[in-house]
Amino acid sequence: MTEFRGAWDEAGVADFLRDATVPIRLTTHRPDGTMWTVTLWFAYEDGTFACATGANADVVRFLRADDAVAFDVSVNDPPYYGVRGTGTVTVEPDEEKTLLRSLITRYLGGTDSELARSLLDADREEVRVEIDPAEVYSWDYTERMS
Template sequence: MVSLEPSGPWSRERADEFLTQTTIPLRLSCRTPAGDPWMLSLWYEWDIENTELRCATSADADVVRFLRAHDDVAFEVSTNDPPYRGVRGRGTASVEPDAEKTVLRRLIGRYLGDDETPLTKRLLSPDRDEVSIRIRPTKLHTWDYTSRM
């Protein structure tokens, strides 16, 4: 396991637990090729052993072009309802082909379950080219306002 101790109230183990168990989409901040800020939400999985986040998206999504131009990113996974808590950080992102949709299939199971929804069928369509986005954090920060709320 890569050692990356977060700042804030949580230990690395608590941050790992939160990122593994929480199924709120990750908010990803990056820059366009022109250098303008851009933010989007993506499903994610947390790989504890490699200390990295993985997301999936269509190969022709704007964010793919953006990340290929500038690989530095910021991200946040935080609760939407009180008590507010979460993990944020920064790092670098890489885009890799995922012809078998391996990451996407795991994310569908994580966020939707194994049911055959219209969204699942559209996402797994043979006509859709898929990529994975690998985010390697260089900084993690946690917060937890449970005691204030």
């Protein structure tokens, strides 16, 4: 069960994450124990984050070796607000690129671009990285920065 703390309740967190089109910053451990952070597009569905990335990405290897992660989703311009937390991941094939296609639409507005065509190339293998949050902390500095 996810623990929610901070400025927003669970519904407030869900509202922010459903509307946010900034990437999630995902941090994991490399096999040598050092940390590794990547940014990924995400969708927030039923209390979990769903991300897509190439099956051969280094982060996929790291996540398969250690499923514990930290994450941050926050805006880049003042006033600052967002969520951060910890959780665990599962990695599964996205053979039909269903998740990737929906994320491209969410972040790029459609699949009719050079980047979209490159990501959807038939030779490119995709995986679904699903993050099950254990704890979520939200912050909102809107009032103090106004």
